[in-house]
Amino acid sequence: MSRGPLPLNALRAFEAAARHKSFVAAAAELSVTPAAVSHQVKGLEERLGVALFVRLPRGLSLTEEGEALLPDLRDAFDRMAAALRKLERRGGTKVLTVSLVTTFALAWLVPRLHRFQTAHPDIEVRMTTAQRNVDFERENVDCAIRFAGQPAADLHATKLFVDVLTPLTSPKLAAKLKTPDDLRKAPLIDTHFEPEWPIWLRAMGLDDFTPRRVLTFDSTKIAVEAALEGAGVAIGPPDLFVEDLREGRLVQPFPDVVASGKAWWFVCPAPMAQRPKIVAFRSWLLDELTRDKAESPRRLKIT
DSSP states (O other): OOOSSOOHHHHHHHHHHHHHTOHHHHHHHHTSOHHHHHHHHHHHHHHHTSOOEEEETTEEEEOHHHHHHHHHHHHHHHHHHHHHHHHHHHHTOOEEEEEEOHHHIIIIIGGGHHHHHHHOTTOEEEEEEOSSOOOTTTSOOSEEEEEESSOOTTEEEEEEEEEEEEEEBOHHHHTTOSSGGGGGGSOEEEESSSOOHHHHHHHTTOTTOOOSOEEEESOHHHHHHHHHTTSOEEEEOGGGGHHHHHTTSSBOOSSEEEEEEEEEEEEEEGGGTTOHHHHHHHHHHHHHHHHHHHHSOOOEEEO
């Protein structure tokens, strides 16, 4: 094998691909493209002078050399992660790394994070966004905010709020919406990965509803931004857009909200739940939500 720096990125790409038996799944975990994972693995194979995978029509299979490398590599990554956690505990670091989805980060957390920083200037918050659930054993993440029906049983979980859906739009378009049936005349905006308009329309008794046009995005935050610009009527949780609603940039044209069946949760590994920096952040989140509830208009919930 040639000398030089240890190819950590390539080794991580190989380990993830070997675990998932897929470049695509590994890429999703590492937040890179499948082509990048494939390139990293190919470079590692060239450096080692052996093939690590057999590329199959559907997925991957480890070669004998790949099978031999994987256990030691996985053990090495686990040891590095354990060493970092040990050093963090010893040093009493005040860096708080939070994993969360983009919509929650941009729509709710970022606009008010300055208040946490003012209250806790000694804690440095680092945010990482991902749709997938964080692997606390393998990733250097302290806590996460997740959208789910129920979080994993081995995590310490605090429910932040139940997810409810309602139409959201610009003041100009809202003025034209007197009843839910008026939505037939307006473009609707939804997310393509998990369409939510059918949930609300079904609860309103509009099963036969045929929209004039539907725009789709991969983020509720982007969908609501499009609604703010007059592109149509979005569907989403008003609890994430309290500031826009309070200041009148965004309008909830109907009082009716419908539970989506999921909730927003604050989660962390159970042994870390009482660490001061995590307690401080969790308490601040709950205080902010209490404040939102007190200042939000009263809504009718349909179950």
